[in-house]
Amino acid sequence: MAQRIPRDESLSRVHGVGALFAAAYGNVGSSIYYALGVTAAFALGLTPVAFVISGLIFAATAATYAEATVMFPEAGGSSSFARHAFNELISFVAAWGQMLNYVITVAISAYFVPHYLAVFWEPLGHGPGDIIAGGVVIVFLAVLNIRGSQESAKLNLILAVADLATQVVLVGIGVVLVLSPQVLVDNVHLGVAPTWSDFALGIAVGMIAYTGIETISNMAEEAKDAARTIPRSVGLVVIAVLGLYLLIPVVALSAMPVVQNAAGHYTTALGSEFANDPILGIVENLGLSSGPTEVLRFYVGVLAAVILLIATNAGLIGVSRLTYSMGQHRQLPEGLRQVHPKYRTPYIAILVFAAIAMITLVPGQTDFLATMYSFGAMLSFTIAHISVIQLRRNNRDAERTWKPPLNFRAFGFEVPLTAVLGGLGTFAAWIVVMALNPRTLAVGIGWMVLGLVIYVLYRRNQKLPLTETVKVLTPEPLGVEEIEYRSVLVAFEDDQPFSEEVVATAIKLASKRRRGIHVHSMLTVPTHLPLDSDLPDQEGAAQSKIEQAKLIGGQRVTGHVERVRPGQAGYDIADEAKLINAAAVVVGLRYRNGRPLYDKTLQTVLGERPCRVIVVSEQGAQRGGELVPAPV
Numbered sequence: 305m306a307q308r309i310p311r312d313e314s315l316s317r318v319h320g321v322g323a324l325f326a327a328a329y330g331n332v333g334s335s336i337y338y339a340l341g342v343t344a345a346f347a348l349g350l351t352p353v354a355f356v357i358s359g360l361i362f363a364a365t366a367a368t369y370a371e372a373t374v375m376f377p378e379a380g381g382s383s384s385f386a387r388h389a390f391n392e393l394i395s396f397v398a399a400w401g402q403m404l405n406y407v408i409t410v411a412i413s414a415y416f417v418p419h420y421l422a423v424f425w426e427p428l429g430h431g432p433g434d435i436i437a438g439g440v441v442i443v444f445l446a447v448l449n450i451r452g453s454q455e456s457a458k459l460n461l462i463l464a465v466a467d468l469a470t471q472v473v474l475v476g477i478g479v480v481l482v483l484s485p486q487v488l489v490d491n492v493h494l495g496v497a498p499t500w501s502d503f504a505l506g507i508a509v510g511m512i513a514y515t516g517i518e519t520i521s522n523m524a525e526e527a528k529d530a531a532r533t534i535p536r537s538v539g540l541v542v543i544a545v546l547g548l549y550l551l552i553p554v555v556a557l558s559a560m561p562v563v564q565n566a567a568g569h570y571t572t573a574l575g576s577e578f579a580n581d582p583i584l585g586i587v588e589n590l591g592l593s594s595g596p597t598e599v600l601r602f603y604v605g606v607l608a609a610v611i612l613l614i615a616t617n618a619g620l621i622g623v624s625r626l627t628y629s630m631g632q633h634r635q636l637p638e639g640l641r642q643v644h645p646k647y648r649t650p651y652i653a654i655l656v657f658a659a660i661a662m663i664t665l666v667p668g669q670t671d672f673l674a675t676m677y678s679f680g681a682m683l684s685f686t687i688a689h690i691s692v693i694q695l696r697r698n699n700r701d702a703e704r705t706w707k708p709p710l711n712f713r714a715f716g717f718e719v720p721l722t723a724v725l726g727g728l729g730t731f732a733a734w735i736v737v738m739a740l741n742p743r744t745l746a747v748g749i750g751w752m753v754l755g756l757v758i759y760v761l762y763r764r765n766q767k768l769p770l771t772e773t774v775k776v777l778t779p780e781p782l783g784v785e786e787i788e789y790r791s792v793l794v795a796f797e798d799d800q801p802f803s804e805e806v807v808a809t810a811i812k813l814a815s816k817r818r819r820g821i822h823v824h825s826m827l828t829v830p831t832h833l834p835l836d837s838d839l840p841d842q843e844g845a846a847q848s849k850i851e852q853a854k855l856i857g858g859q860r861v862t863g864h865v866e867r868v869r870p871g872q873a874g875y876d877i878a879d880e881a882k883l884i885n886a887a888a889v890v891v892g893l894r895y896r897n898g899r900p901l902y903d904k905t906l907q908t909v910l911g912e913r914p915c916r917v918i919v920v921s922e923q924g925a926q927r928g929g930e931l932v933p934a935p936v
Contacts (some may be wrong), residue, residue, distance in 0.1 A: 325537040325544075332514055332545055333467050334615040337474070337608045338416040339513035339555060341582035342674040345575030347506025348498045348603065349562045349728035351490025352553045358510035359546045361733070364726025365685050366516075366690045367708035370538045371720065374706045375695065378858070380629055382688035387592035387633070389691035389698065391771035393759075396635045398687040400755035402626060403657070404680030405749075409619035410661040412673045413612045414438040414445075414514075419580040423605035429580070431668055439662050441616060446658040449620045450644060450651040451844060467611055470604065471548050474586060478555030480563065481591050491562040497570030505740050508733035509674045511681055513549055535706050556582065559589035583608060619661075620654060628855050634649040634774045637762050643855070647848045650855065675741045682734035689727030789813050789887035789916070793818040794853065794863075795877045796892075797905060798827050798842060800847045803892045806854065806920050808823060810890045811857050813918065823863030824880050825849045826873050836865050874908025881914040 340351075347354040362433035372385045380387070383399035391688035408873025416438035422429030428437055498506065511887055553574075560573040587600045611853075628650050631641030644651040664673060710721035738745040760770065768774050792814045794806060814820045825846040829835050843865060868876045881889050891909060893903040900921070 320611075321533050321540070322534045325506075325540045329464050329541050329544060330540060331615070331618060333411070333464065333471070333548075334611045335513050336471070336549065337420070337583055337612055338412055338496065338580075338670065339510065339674070340556060341575055341579035341585070342512065342670050343397060343506050343510045343575075344553070344556070344572055344582070345671060346498060346502045346509055347578055348499055348502075348570060348572055348575070349488070349557060351504050351506065351510075351557060352488075352550055354503065354510045355549045355553055356546070357507050357515065357729075358513065358733075359542075359549055361511065361726055361729035362514040363542045363546065365688065365723040365730065366538050366542050367722040368685075368689050368720070368726055370535050371704070371707050372675065372688065372692050372695065374534060375704065378427040380626075382684045382691065383626075383629070385691035385695070386687050387773060391696040391881040392635070392773045393771045394687065394691075395633070395773075396630070396755070396759050397752070398684050399626060399630050399635060399753060400759075401680040401684040401687070403623065403755075405677060405684065406619045406622040406626065406752055407657055407661045407664065408673055408677040408680065410442060410616050410658065411438075411624070411665045412670065412677065413616040413619065414441040414661070415665055415668070415670065415673070416580065417441050417609050417616070420584065420605045420608040422581070423601050434580070435666060435668050436741060438665050441613065442620075442658050442665070445617045445620050449617070449654050450625060450649050451647050461616065463607075463611055468544065468548075468609060470607060471552060474583070474590075474604075475548065475551045475555055477590055477592075478559065478586065479551070482559045482589070483555060484558045487558050487561050488700075491557055491572075493562075493570065497562060499565075501740055504618045504736045508682065508737045509671075510680045511730075511733060512674050512677045514545065529605070532706075535708075537681050552586070556586050558921065559586060559591075575780075580603075583610075585613045593835045598653055620658065623652045623657045624654050625855070625858070627657070632775055634763070634766065635759060635770055637758070643852065644848075647844060647851065649848070649851050672743065675737050676747060678733060678737045679744055680751075682730045682737065683752075685730040686727055686734060689730065692728070696720065713734050754874050789820070791822070791884060791886045792886075793822050793824055793877070793881050793886040793889045794891075795824045795873075795889060795909075796826065796846075796849045797873050797881075798846055799823075800892065800894070802852050803920070806890055806892045807853045807856050807861075809918060809920050811860070812888065814860065821853070821857055821861045822884055822886070823850045823853045824877060825860060825863060825865050826876060827865055827867050828870055828873070830867060835869070871904060875906040875912065877905070877909050878912035878914045886915050888918055889914065890918045890920060893919050893921045 311577050325772075334681050343354055344351045349826045369381070375385055378384055378389055380399070381402060383395045383402060384787075386398045387395035415434060415438040418428035418434045418441075421432075421437075422436055427433040433778040556574050557572065560578070562570050564570050574582055574585055578588075586603060586605055588597060590597070592600070627636065628641050630636045631638060640651050640656065642652045643649060664676070669910070674843060696719060697715070697717050708720055708722045711718045713719070738748065763770055792810045794810045796802065796806075807823075810821050827839065827846045829839070830835060850861075850865070853863060854861045866876060866880070877889060880886075889909065891906060893906070894903060906919065
């Protein structure tokens with residue numbers, strides 16, 4: 305595995321069960337900061353029960369994702385599963401539903417950031433301050449993603465642990481100070497508060513608490529042993545969220561019970577006064593003295609805002625990756641997946657879907673955002689469940705390295721009970737959301753129809769069948785023998801343009817089950833300048849090559865920018881290959897006036913020869929010839 309011990313320790317850390325758990329919980333656990341109040345507005349005293357039921361559906365869905373991801377360790381989630389189980393049209397429907405999930409995740413996460421920061425400045429807690437601040441968050445992160453940014457696995461790990469610890473502490477304090485079984489019983493007025501329809505809607509909306517489950521499909525490429533580590537880490541996430549998402553609303557409703565107002569309506573401060581910052585509502589109603597309460601308010605406000613900021617950014621990253629994947633499979637027009645000429649990121653997609661997120665943000669109606677998320681999520685999850693059942697049917701004799709428990713034989717093949725129950729649950733929730741929310745039904749159906757129209761018109765324009773998978777041709781590496789290397793180093797100099805052919809060769813060479821492709825993007829610093837001089841344009845150009853490689857290779861690709869002196873690039877590549885214990889180095893062959901140029905860098909790498917060296921000729925690829933020269 306490509307592992308740079310001195311410079312990027314996170315590469316080894318993400319491969320264990322604990323790190324995978326932290327990565328998944330960091331995505332799923334953030335949603336409680338807004339889902340609690342939204343769900344309580346519908347489910348009232350039955351909010352804990354709604355979370356338990358939606359949590360069981362989540363557990364079944366997690367099992368489905370774990371099984372399919374182990375089978376097909378590639379990004380795409382339900383879209384990828386549907387492609388393998390059915391066809392490209394069904395895959396598009398799942399992907400377009402996912403796109404809606406990402407857009408709503410961006411909008412709702414950004415909307416709640418200022419509400420938690422209102423502990424410092426009160427105008428952020430209501431309109432128009434919250435709308436304006438939420439829009440600023442989306443614009444800022446969109447620009448950041450267009451320029452290309454490296455995620456910090458270490459920071460995400462720390463925040464996930466801090467988030468989990470904070471929730472555990474709040475539950476512990478609440479259990480000691482405010483938990484009252486009698487209050488919880490008195491909160492419930494069956495059929496009245498909540499009504500049965502509101503309770504059913506509360507269950508469907510409660511699924512928004514599990515925002516981020518799609519990330520599970522991207523975790524296989526980070527695991528040492530996908531069949532072992534992914535199911536275990538997913539299981540830990542399920543246990544954590546089921547436990548906390550039961551206890552947190554129990555404590556919250558003990559502190560903020562359901563009451564009947566003068567008009568005879570039942571309500572709880574959790575779903576009204578603190579609907580936009582429910583965790584702060586818990587803090588303020590724990591019965592602590594003013595000093596500890598104020599300290600805890602500021603702490604929770606900052607932590608929640610940071611975690612929601614990361615969740616917003618994760619949604620934008622998901623948009624860019626999903627758009628690129630859909631473009632690769634000819635599901636969306638080329639214009640949407642167009643990359644920036646300088647930063648090499650899909651800036652059109654980021655701008656378009658960030659704008660859509662801002663439009664959905666403007667009304668400031670969290671109940672609408674929540675039901676819209678449920679619409680897209682339940683559709684995608686239902687397709688995922690059906691796809692796993694179909695995969696069992698299509699490949700009934702295939703050996704599976706992992707599958708969930710509770711399987712039964714029917715129709716000549718083994719059927720996963722988790723997929724059956726999960727599919728029925730997500731489909732029922734999807735129907736409930738549409739039946740009880742005419743506006744959500746209209747907007748959701750409109751979104752899907754818009755996507756299908758774009759898909760059909762684009763496919764017809766390209767003279768492509770609607771159901772056949774047709775992938776954009778990535779340059780095929782030529783002349784490379786079929787052998788897997790456990791780690792591959794890809795080297796780019798700063799005056800060397802990005803090459804899809806070079807990256808495609810590395811992807812074909814590298815082991816598919818390991819995060820083993822490392823992009824070494826070099827920035828040459830003139831000798832008259834200090835090595836650490838501020839060179840933002842050159843730094844951005846070097847970083848963009850890493851981001852473009854990630855778009856092609858996904859999470860199999862890591863990278864860093866290295867500053868070198870003139871004439872030292874070849875030695876730096878050789879040193880880097882030794883440092884990460886690379887099994888192969890892939891470099892591009894330059895040309896001058898149509899003739900191959902064996903420059904000093906290439907001569908040095910071949911002379912040092914730290915490992916296998918693969919020299920890729922793009923001209924050879926374009927004319928259908930062999931690599932020039934052959935691998936050394």
